[in-house]
Amino acid sequence: MPPACWARRWGQAPLSRDRRLRRAALLAGVAITTPAAATLPLASAARTLNPQPQPTWTAAAAAAASIDDLTPARVERFADKHGRTFAVGSDIAGIDLSRYARIVAATIHGDEIERVQVLVATDEQLVDLCGRGAAACYYGADDGSGWGQINVAASDRDIRHSLLHEYGHHLDNQLVGLGRGVRFGQLSCAVGADGSRRWLFARERQSQIVARRRVGCSASTPWRRLLPELFAEDYAYANGIREWELRLFAPPRRATLAALRADLARPFRPRTVVWRGRVAAGGALVRTLALTAPTFLRATAEARRGLRLALSLARRGRRVAGASGSGASERAAALVPAGRYQLSLRSLGGSGAFRVRIELR
Incomplete structure (x- = not known):
């Protein structure tokens, strides 16, 4: 994904679009499937861990940031109070990396913290990474792995704001x-x-x-x-x-x-549900859908020729969307808020098997 940059000096473009955004391909073998969401306790501290068996600097995130030297001179791994680990690195000699780790560990976060790393850069490095006028930036791998790299300047006087803002981009990537x-x-x-x-x-x-x-x-x-x-x-x-x-x-x-x-x-x-069954002539069937967030819902019913169908989506007895009567393939679509809905399928003529594809996007 293109870099998301944080510019406090208004009137200066954070990054021109024609800059190189990432290496042509991420290094092989680093794609990681995003795990299911975990509970999100507010982590309040970070600690240095013993050396970990996994690499300390993730090639995917570094390559996404177009860093010529993929690994900073110094990298330390830290953990939140639940043991979820992340890396902070820098080329700056003698810098206290735990300062930055404590801020990241204290964010509202979940397991995605293990897919972020923080580069603490010199002012010159930050210009190369983020563009002139940007206080910080985030690069996220767009291969679906969820990996990302936050780039901040060691000289930033409002480092907490910068790190929190860029971690917001990391969450956006998840x-x-x-x-x-x-x-x-x-x-x-x-x-x-x-x-x-x-x-x-x-x-x-x-x-x-x-x-x-x-x-x-x-x-x-x-x-x-x-x-x-x-x-x-x-x-x-x-x-x-x-x-x-x-x-x-x-x-x-x-x-x-x-x-x-x-x-x-x-x-x-997003998910897709397939509803299969048989409907009698003049009969009707109902399926309940429990939606926990606003959803773009599209239901498509298909059946053999000669079976005419009607689809209807309702909430609390009130029709939200529907289609009927034109043939053996019918579609109902709507943008609906969270709640419980009833998707009804009715035969207007004939009987037989049907298949309804319900896309919740």
Whole structure:
């Protein structure tokens, strides 16, 4: 994914799009499947561990950051209070890396902390990595592994804000806000630049960011209006940062922060459910769907010729979407909030086997 950069000096572009963003290919053998979400206790400390059997610096994240020398001169591994480990590295002699590790370990986080590493850079290195005018930046591998690297400057006087903001980008790289191929109003963003699902709709209720076209995620979107930057600042705010930088938006309300925390504890995952069965002539069947987050739902029913079907999606007895009568293939689609829904299939003529593909995206 392109770098997400944090620029406090307004009016300077954080990074030109034609800079090299990453090596052509990540090193082989480093793709890691993202594990299921864990509970997210607030870790409050970091400690140095004994040497670990796994490599201390992950080639995937370093390669994504286009670092010529993949391993800093000095790397230390730290752990949060639950034993989840991460690496902090630097080429700067004598620097206390535990200072940076303590900040990262004290964030609201889960298992994804083991897929991040922090490079503490000189000012010159940071310009090369992030571009002139950026206080920090994040590079995430876009191979689905969830690996990422935070790059900060040792000279940063507001290092906690920078680290928290960039860790927000790391979480964005783990979570689904919209997801691949999903459009919400004018928004269609890649994973890693789309925030998280409940947070996105809570921010929409608070700020009308989509209805009023206030945010985007394309290369042409001004930095101050980028959706991933708003998510990262909201995450920093959730961690106690009150120096609000994005003046175009109000700070997040309690409901928005609660939605963000819910996404961290119970991430939305797109899935597809297949419902198969047989329906009698004139008969009807119902399947209940329990949705825990706003969902783009599409149900497609198929059956043999001669069997005419009707699909209906309802909540609390009120129809939300449906289609009927045109043939043996019917489709119902809707954007629905969290809740319990009843998907009904009815035969308008004929009997036989059917198959309903339910996409929850």
